[in-house]
Amino acid sequence: MRNPIIVAIFAICSVMALILLAIIVADPIANSGGMPHPTIAGLMVGGDGAARLEEIGGLAFAFQCLLLLLIVALCALGVSPRHRTPQLYALLLLTYLFTLLIWWQMYFGHLDYLETRTTGYFLGFPLATAWQMYGTWFGAIPLILIYTLGFKKFIHSDEDEASYQQLLKDNGME
Template sequence: MLRPVINWIFVISLTMGLLMIAIMAADTVPNSGGLAHPEHAGMQVGDDGAERLDSIGVFAFLFQSLLLSLVVCLSILGVSERRRSPQLLALMGASLIFMLFVWWQMYSGHQAYLATGETGYFMGFPTATAWQVYGTWLGAIPLILIYSIGFRKYIYTKEDEAAFNKLLMETRAKNAAAKESR
């Protein structure tokens, strides 16, 4: 029943909707969306991170994991059904695993900081933030490589191009004939 990818997209979207409702219904704390900085006007602070993640942390983690799955499912939807080979699905699956790995490193790195108050640094940013800055950006690079390198294999093959050009010529001939008969 769930074989067509659109069904997966629907189930993921629906689950994300339910998670959002659960998050909205969860206990809230004054700093959940930030507080004014005690000294500098125009700045906000997050204050106690553990406190504000306490009631929604797991839901939020699942929400993002589903969102990353949605990104990959949508990418698969963008490939013609005939081109969704086991190889493509394996590449997409590997992309998803990579994105989930980055997300887990970011989330667990943040949790570790909240527990210890200590962090290492990588290329100018605290480790968890470095996973966000560099990791999130790099996380979708496999998708871009699949698109650009696999363009002629998955996205727009030579047969697709020939079929489209044929369709275009037929349509133009039909339109020209209709115009003439008018």
């Protein structure tokens, strides 16, 4: 029987490849990757943010949602099959929802700014950027907690260590 996690990873990557292809063949927007600053050499500017997202905003949003899903699927793959319990899947699902919330706030916060041209600030950065800066950094905290606090439960239990030591012994590698 095929490993369902690897099938899921394959499906996610394939859809991401298709989205990438759709973006590549979408109507090009001039200077979508930035343009030189009108007066200061060496600086780039982004220009009209709304125009840059017009053709591909939805596709890019979906691409990132899949990428976040890919990350938790890869973490599940990294856990030994015998430790892939419903509890682990529940924790990974919560992690995914947490990172999705951060991405949602960042993306729609940016759209909101493009519409209203006003923004609040959090710890020095406009709100949408603060979600990117602090949110993305802290978005992986649940994964780190699962790994460190759940190390003996999900990653490497005492039984795992015993099996490993036995394997080394059997191979004359003690």
